Amino acid sequence: MYLYVKAFHVISIIAWMAGLLYLPRLFVYHAYADVGSQQSETFKLMEVRLLRYIMNPAMIASWVFGLLLLGYYGVINWSVDIWFHVKFLLVIILTGYHMVLARWRRLFAQDQNAHSAKFYRFMNEVPTVIMVVVVILAVARPF
Numbered sequence: 396m397y398l399y400v401k402a403f404h405v406i407s408i409i410a411w412m413a414g415l416l417y418l419p420r421l422f423v424y425h426a427y428a429d430v431g432s433q434q435s436e437t438f439k440l441m442e443v444r445l446l447r448y449i450m451n452p453a454m455i456a457s458w459v460f461g462l463l464l465l466g467y468y469g470v471i472n473w474s475v476d477i478w479f480h481v482k483f484l485l486v487i488i489l490t491g492y493h494m495v496l497a498r499w500r501r502l503f504a505q506d507q508n509a510h511s512a513k514f515y516r517f518m519n520e521v522p523t524v525i526m527v528v529v530v531i532l533a534v535a536r537p538f
Contacts, residue, residue, distance in 0.1 A: 397467050404460035411457050412526055414450030415489065418442060418496050419519035425503055426512040435506075442500045454493055461486070482532040485525050492521060 425438035464470055471479050502508050531537065 397464075397470075400460055400463050400467075404457065404464060407453050407456035407460055410449060410453035411493075412522065414445055414453060415493065415496070415522040416519065418445055418450065418500070419515050421445070422499060422503065422508075422510075422515040423512045423519065426508060426510065426515060430506045439504050442503060446497055446500055450493065450496075454490065457486075458490075476536070477538045478532045478536045482529050485529050485532075489522060489525055492525075 421438055421442050425435065425442070428435040428438060473479075499508070499510070
């Protein structure tokens, strides 16, 4: 059963990361659109659907399957596996980033965006950097 839980954890992480990488990119384009334009309204619809139907369920599944993996004896040696503590902290940060994206989406929906396209372009790199570190920690277990 462990391998199935691990497989579903990886699948849900892939879906969650896809959303974390795509939503800020939509914000980049949305920031260029005129308020009230058809283009702006289309972006609002795309953003809400991405968040509600892909990102939120994928984040929840990632957490559920990840926590289930912790239930398997011997998967983590809590006194030695420092890599896991760092990885867990980064997952908490990604969850916070997800919540910030949800807030920005609500501001776009209310036509109250306060950031530039350049800002969202920069913020789009945050999950990429965290993803690279998390994968290295989980695969190589450097410490």
